[in-house]
Amino acid sequence: MATESAQQQASTPASPSLPSWKDGEARRAIVQFVKDATDENGAHYVPPHERLAVFDNDGTLWCEKPMPVELGFILVRLAEMAEHDPALRDRQPWKAAYSKDYAWLGEAITKHYRGDDSDVKLLIGGMLKAFSGMSMEEYTKMAGGFLTEAKNPALNRRFRDAGYVPMVELLRYLEAHGFTNYIASGGDRDFMRCVTEEIYGVPPERVIGSTNALRYQSGPDGGAIVYREAPDVFDDGPAKPVRIWSRIGRRPVLAVGNSNGDIEMLQYAGGKGRPALRLLLLHDDAAREFDYVGGAEKSLDLAKKEGWTVVSMKNDWTAMFA
């Protein structure tokens, strides 16, 4: 064992390590997978252009409680609309936004992962109205402004500062070994793009996510991409592998998620005769973050059955936020 570890260190002398990962099953699975994938003479070698890793975002790269970050943003926008139009104050989702009823919003997502989309549909309806007619430049400015200022109400830190340090280390570690990282999230693609490069080092062209329908509007200065009041893709569950293929045109070998919405993405990783690493994050750290399995029950069951690597935030990580 000592010899193996020494060999491994010798083969990757200058690369980033995983300082916030305790020596345990999860860390060992990652290091071994990367070692095998980069060993040209090994049976599990993966050529550099096939070293593709896909990461969910909400609850995987950054904190999603008490509600996903994007909901915080939509909340602000919906409350603003209700401020101007009192008739909206009795209707969901404006009611929850206006009265700061965060619980209703968080629960809508949990219900979705349990198969009940009723509240998510109300939310989506509000979201469509919230941005309809807005140009991408306007949207990005508004979302970027929110992400510069707004705080997670439970953690007392900015939403953008609630990314997980060990995950950022993992992104750097993979890059150092020739992997290309993509974000494949149920969150809104263009919302995430405002900050993914800065927080995770993942540029806009490698962010896959949900989006409302868009249209091109001719005009001066090259025209604009404008939001329509219609849904397009909700990038969750079985939609994730399709979106990943559509964007990348190759099948990833590494997938990281934390909920039932990530199951198909995790299953899709690897493929016939190719190695795969599937990581499922377990939120079990009430002291430093949150302790919940709501919306992740099925994925945790599958992890046991199919041998996916469960990452315990409590036991596998020495640090949480920067």
Added chain:
Amino acid sequence: MATESAQQQASTPASPSLPSWKDGEARRAIVQFVKDATDENGAHYVPPHERLAVFDNDGTLWCEKPMPVELGFILVRLAEMAEHDPALRDRQPWKAAYSKDYAWLGEAITKHYRGDDSDVKLLIGGMLKAFSGMSMEEYTKMAGGFLTEAKNPALNRRFRDAGYVPMVELLRYLEAHGFTNYIASGGDRDFMRCVTEEIYGVPPERVIGSTNALRYQSGPDGGAIVYREAPDVFDDGPAKPVRIWSRIGRRPVLAVGNSNGDIEMLQYAGGKGRPALRLLLLHDDAAREFDYVGGAEKSLDLAKKEGWTVVSMKNDWTAMFA
């Protein structure tokens, strides 16, 4: 002028040049644009991550006559279906495929660019049936096989060998100056992906195009992406800027096309306060390729009005195919 040219050569000593481009307005516009975009002290400097170029494929990077390459592929598949099912032989598009009526197929596309989608709809219906239920692996194998063998019936060379040498030089030239090239085509994305890396040096993740609807099918070996019998996106006209934004998350500064379907993509390049180069290829070389403006009339009118750079294949290029 001599001094300027010397400076320019001095600033890019080791980069690929454009040997198949004659010294003329088009070549000069390209060289000047790239010079300005890479001049850190100039007013038209473009930072490397914003140096994005989008290229149409059919009729821009490779020959689209007597019909687009992908139609050749669909033809083979449709003829095969009609071979097995005689009832299909009297119905379009199987009739055209079975009787090798290339004119009907080419005209369907020309009609589309004139605003008449009737035949394109028949074609799409056939195409949807042709691949319905097929996994992406099966489709890619079939398309790759076609692209290895099949010949353009008019040029007497393989379809894959009917890419334009000056365009490949342009791709390399741009790359050498820090640009990232994307293909943004009305052609089927996963069809193009079989060869874009080899022919153009553009990897799968930088190919944007049309696609039929796909679904994820769970199963052994990580499941599969499978074709549904439904359309998804026809990446043409105003859909192009939307698809480009969706994929890249940034607005390109350089766009290259050859037809009315590229107008919005060409207009979208640049944006407020940013430089842009728009190239429109004119097929005017009956001796080496084809001479036609069908489906490009509006774009040629706009090129005059808006000052886009028209590239004459006859007058601006010394070579055509490899």
